[in-house]
């Protein structure tokens with residue numbers, strides 16, 4: 001149930017260790033000053049009454065100061081290291097795991113003629129100059145996605161001339177902590193092949209933390225116990241699935257999860273694994289998580305034979321997510337249900353549905369190995385070209401694998417497990 005949508009960075013052999021706990025701390029950093037600014041400014045005024053030659057010189061230096069001013073004002077160090085830093089999208093902070101979580105990616109491109117080795121990433125509060133997070137070592141190495149040919153075994157943090165890296169950021173803040181308004185990043189590199197201790201840094205990737213709350217939804221299942229796999233974490237396969245489609249990169253699966261129904265015997269399947277109907281998930285009702293309007297329906301793709309490694313139809317953009325329905329729930333939020341059962345969605349685009357209404361049934365269509373629901377919320381109705389948004393459930397009960405009771409369940413990520421046998425109130 002995990003091999004969805006193709007690009008899976010966790011299958012990368014560079015992934016060597018389990019994810020580390022993220023800590024948030026702040027320490028004072030020296031304020032940034034450019035030497036000579038005040039002197040140059042004063043000299044420029046004086047130059048008006050001096051020789052033309054001196055005037056020309058001072059005017060040139062004024063231009064330099066004006067050009068650097070945005071950088072100075074932002075608290076960032078000026079740098080000529082030709083690395084492009086881009087943060088394509090910042091999702092709203094979301095509570096989970098006892099913390100407030102801020103999730104985004106930094107894209108790095110090396111425009112220099114030399115290869116660089118990324119050795120550190122500092123996340124800096126633009127207002128205070130304090131370092132909110134400093135990432136290095138194994139954690140840094142494991143936070144990188146490097147698009148590569150199959151025969152390329154170069155280090156993940158080696159940013160060769162002309163190449164691109166994606167750096168996955170997952171910041172946690174104490175619930176009582178005020179989140180910064182804006183952050184920027186200091187990327188520290190060493191020069192590959194240099195015998196000198198040649199370390200350079202470049203600041204950039206300024207982000208404004210969104211103030212919007214994540215949407216609160218009801219569970220997509222009617223009842224029972226459901227295993228939530230590849231749920232929200234910085235290492236889940238969904239989290240690492242950056243897709244380049246329609247001329248840019250997207251990460252719709254930033255907070256996506258997969259769900260499989262678990263029976264009261266603690267099993268997800270009873271009998272022959274290759275028989276679709278033996279899977280407890282198969283044919284289960286799926287519910288609208290909010291009032292919405294149907295924005296997309298695909299309902300004609302046959303199911304795969306479970307665990308066969310085969311697909312009933314060729315995989316392409318039209319078939320990868322299988323039968324699916326997308327609900328427009330307003331405010332540019334679109335709910336995607338993927339891999340559904342053929343013929344289970346009697347809807348047309350534009351139909352209105354109410355929260356809790358049955359909108360389809362779990363299937364095993366598209367790029368799916370066993371019957372399960374793939375679920376995400378994004379900024380656009382397309383199953384690929386959208387940015388993933390966080391969400392919280394209005395009620396669910398989490399079952400701890402350490403204390404399973406009558407049920408044996410597993411969990412991944414802070415999203416934990418299990419939905420709605422006896423819903424508790426309160427968002428998680």
Ligand SMILES: [Zn+2]
Nearest residue numbers: 004257258374
């Ligand atoms: Zn999935």
